[in-house]
């Protein structure tokens with residue numbers, strides 16, 4: 001069944017569309033024809049393939065295609081898997097007319113997008129995200145990456161997708177923890193850009209948490225619109241796009257301190273937003289009322305795992321963040337709901353205080 005389809009345009013060069021709606025997976029054929037792909041190289045994970053592969057396979061009937069199944073999760077973002085995927089592209093006879101279909105969560109999207117960007121100096125990628133985090137964030141904007149040892153996302157490219165096809169009905173099978181992790185990125189979008197949407201999230205937590213289909217469509221569409229607008233204005237993160245890093249400065253440091261095994265990305269961002277609210281209040285940028293609303297909203301979508309790291313461990317990770325400016329971490333802070341400022345002059349004692357507020 002296909003309910004309504006929303007098409008959101010991302011104005012990069014060239015522009016592309018993000019399509020979202022229920023049941024889109026089985027309608028992917030015409031979109032591939034639209035981008036003139038002669039072969040589909042599907043890169044997916046075992047879990048996604050088992051749960052939703054038959055719909056995509058059905059939609060690709062009659063199409064020349066290869067199906068590349070990888071293990072689950074973050075571990076696919078490494079050189080060995082990249083090498084394996086590129087070899088499989090070559091064995092499948094892939095050429096410039098082929099397109100990669102990244103069918104999975106953000107890990108698959110990042111790896112497959114990177115592989116597409118380097119194979120034959122770049123072939124198109126169609127992002128078909130299957131986690132909430134990938135639908136509202138990772139699939140839009142063209143960032144691709146793999147990890148270098150323990151250095152997260154250190155190797156990557158900007159490679160905008162030819163099209164993004166987000167079927168919200170696949171989110172039904174997502175684990176509660178992965179689903180909630182995606183919701184934190186959704187709240188972030190409202191907090192930095194859209195106060196009305198933020199208020200709606202505050203009031204609609206029960207519907208969002210029970211995955212009411214209409215609520216899911218609303219949050220996916222709203223978050224994609226916000227990301228699309230920001231990416232259109234700043235495709236390579238030279239200015240405006242940095243506001244998407246709200247909650248990510250301490251969030252990334254917490255993820256790194258846990259060796260990327262303790263916290264999911266969205267959970268780390270949730271704790272990072274709480275920390276950024278603390279810093280904002282102590283720098284007289286965020287009012288206590290705004291901080292309180294943000295923190296209560298985040299906690300409605302909990303529980304958050306305990307972040308059992310020492311402050312000095314997190315400070316060390318913060319120092320090696322690749323987004324530091326002249327060695328100082330930059331912080332996106334809320335001056336009011338829907339409006340941000342970026343500061344790289346936050347004193348260390350305030351950073352430590354904020355870290356202590358979200359760690360045990």
Ligand SMILES: NC(=O)c1ccc[n+]([C@@H]2O[C@H](COP(=O)([O-])OP(=O)(O)OC[C@H]3O[C@@H](n4cnc5c(N)ncnc54)[C@H](O)[C@@H]3O)[C@@H](O)[C@H]2O)c1
Nearest residue numbers: 047072073074105106107130131133134138143170173174
């Ligand atoms: N490129 C970007 O702009 C960007 C932005 C944010 C995050 N990321 C990256 O995204 C990655 C995290 O992505 P993620 O949170 O989607 O995690 P993930 O891709 O690791 O997926 C999480 C788990 O969900 C499973 N899964 C996927 N779809 C499912 C479904 N429909 N039903 C049931 N299970 C399903 C996966 O198999 C996996 O086990 C990180 O590597 C992060 O760096 C990239």
Ligand SMILES: [Zn+2]
Nearest residue numbers: 137185265269
């Ligand atoms: Zn993020």
